[in-house]
Structures are given as C-alpha cells and as structure tokens.
Amino acid sequence: MFLARERAAKRFAGTPWRCNAEMPTGVLHGEYRLPGKAMAPLLRCLDSGVLSARGLDRVLRVAWTLADLTDRARPGVEETSAALGLWLGEER
Numbered sequence: 001m002f003l004a005r006e007r008a009a010k011r012f013a014g015t016p017w018r019c020n021a022e023m024p025t026g027v028l029h030g031e032y033r034l035p036g037k038a039m040a041p042l043l044r045c046l047d048s049g050v051l052s053a054r055g056l057d058r059v060l061r062v063a064w065t066l067a068d069l070t071d072r073a074r075p076g077v078e079e080t081s082a083a084l085g086l087w088l089g090e091e092r
Contacts (some may be wrong), residue, residue: 004065005019008064016027021061021069028061033062034060034080037076038077038079040077042084045088059084059087060080064079
C-alpha cells in the first residue's frame with residue numbers, strides 16, 4: 001500500500017493534493033479524465049440512475065487508487081468496473 005501512496009504523491013507533485021481522495025472534481029474530469037472505454041460501465045450506471053454524479057466521482061477516485069495498487073499509469077476498464085462493484089456492494 002505504501003507504493004500506491006508513493007505513486008499518487010508523485011502524480012500530484014506540484015499540486016496541493018497528496019492522494020486520490022483529495023483530487024477536485026474539475027481535475028478528475030479534466031486533466032485526469034479517463035478514456036471512453038474505461039468510463040463506459042460508469043456512464044451506463046449514471047445514465048440508468050444507478051449512480052449519481054457524486055457517486056461517479058467517488059468511484060473514479062477509487063479506480064485511481066486501484067490503478068495505483070496494481071502499478072498502472074491510469075485506470076482501465078478493470079479498475080473502473082472493480083471500483084463500481086465496490087461502490088454497489090457487488091463482486092465484479
């Protein structure tokens with residue numbers, strides 16, 4: 001887990017944030033926006049009302065943390081789906 005924190009700290013060097021949880025929404029959907037393929041499962045849930053906009057942001061932050069834990073540069077479908085499953089209380 002220490003390495004994941006280190007990765008996040010390195011990514012946020014030069015910003016006021018130290019971890020994914022502190023990343024503001026504007027930055028989350030701007031500079032750290034994920035590709036459409038990674039966002040697809042989340043957007044389906046958002047469109048169907050299963051996920052709120054606030055929930056989407058929280059799931060995205062968890063996806064970034066999962067990517068840090070698995071030493072990936074950015075979350076992909078695997079991380080966003082896993083984060084969504086955690087949020088919904090399901091195994092994915």
